[in-house]
Amino acid sequence: MTTTITTPYGFSSTATDVAQGIDLAGRRAIVTGASSGLGTETARVLAGTGAAVTLAVRDVAAGERVATEIAEATGNRDLRVARLDLADPESIADFTTAWRGPLHILVNNAGVMACPEQYTEQGWERQFATNHLGHFALTTGLHAALAADGAARVVAVRSSGHQLSPIVWDDIHFAFRPYDPWLAYGQSKTANVLFAVEATRRWADDNITANAVMPGAVYTNLQRHTDGGRGSGSVPAELIKTVGQGAATAVLVATSPLLEGIGGRYFADCNDAEVLDRRGAPLLGVARYAVDPAGARRLWTLSEGMLAAGPGH
Template sequence: MTVTTITTPYGFSSTATDVAQGIDLTGRRALVTGASSGLGAETARVLAGTGASVTLAVRDTAAGERVAKEIADATGNRDLHVAPLDLADPRSIAAFTAAWRGPLHVLVNNAGVMACPERYTAQGWEWQFATNHLGHFALATGLHGALASDGPARVVAVSSSGHQLSPIVWDDVHFAFRPYDPWLAYGQSKTANVLFAVEATRRWADDGITANAVMPGAVFTNLQRHTEGGRGSGSVPAELIKTVGQGAATAVLAATSPLLEGVGGRYFADCNEAEVLDHRGAPLQGVARYALDPAGARRLWELSGEMLADAG
């Protein structure tokens, strides 16, 4: 079977507002994690601008309420909700999913941490893997019924070109033996985001649910607070830096565009499907083949389920 690479009229400079132009999501419900600042706040704003009911799932609900008010004032859409969610705490996720009522049409797994100092959850999970992958995995699986209940639904996994820093190291996911490296841990967690989209689509496509991974680009937000000068693991050429509006564009495309109807298990950057790579390419470009590997995606899904089951 021939698989067609998805291309769109949008590109590096397109903004989330550009991508959502003319799209009407009135009557649809969206959930954005980490929506109290940065890319998450911009994604929530643009989705609200399409008429969707938007829930901001955040750790800091006071900050979330401030952003929700700003979004309501800017868009005129008052159908905004703020709910507490700590992706590093399985109890918080369980409480959130248990409290959810009604359908869900768009889930944007946006929240994350980058290159943070060595830290582990109460379960012994490495912090970046736990927050960036396991938390979103638990959220999505916990909301599967809501996603499947009312026609087509989309899940967006916000990944990064940083996934090229590391595949999943199956024998030592949580750095129990190898020396902790914040960038290898970040890379592994971002690979996991892509693999999640691959397997979620395989498992859930018959339920009308598709999932895609996206690379926002180099955007300076609070995500970089643990990196030198907020500039990541290396210097990014000035011409590759995006605004927050440009950075949110690919996630909004994956969440809303008719061009991606029925499309899942892919990785998008600059609003287009990325080239599959067998070795590192140009900065911020392409997706590593191992991040799209179906066998790896199935293995990660099963491992993630086991970890959460053991956590009780």
């Protein structure tokens, strides 16, 4: 039976709180989507632990501004900004090919939410392409660097939105069913959790662990396509987190000694989440289909095939 992981932290804990006493000097981290919101806060706190942090961003100028601010706030000048467009396989390939040396922490934070119907040139639905396939290609492309560390951690910043939809295997890209931005978002988030499950299994011999984390309800640029983030139902005011609180679970999973060797899990409010067979309390729990090992293996194989096939598939 799997042991539930509990920590001293919870809903109100901040990223700064959970990083107290953590020393990552000599370690290297990548944070995607680090030019705003949760990504910026995650990068700032990791830099504060002494880690060398790469901000992987679409807007390099914005990333440079953030890097300067982080350096001034933390005193850590070991910061790098690199362009990364998760919807563009060539951009991802450029990023992974350019990487040199080991990688200790990869925080897959970037994403899009409930955007209008859009497709990449490959014919992939944009939310699935960005939130899942982009990070899949990035992480697998960095596998050798992660393996070189000997105890690397991958953090998938996900959402309770995964409860909106499982993977619809026969029509992932809405070729036949009417496009629904929230269902598309939901299945992309389910895919992120499944990825963590299978990456941990496949890469166990490399001592690479991957976990999914739910930041909570935090209003950032992610909600730009929604009614203030309330398009799928309003969140009670008492459940809204600050950016610092929202980044806490990702930073905890990326750095805490309590999580050493732990992978394939879903964390919320800095603790292991309950596996659900029906929708539960808002923002808590992980749907059983999102941590299903068979589904995780199926998605991995499907993702490899889609990336190999290229345009039109």
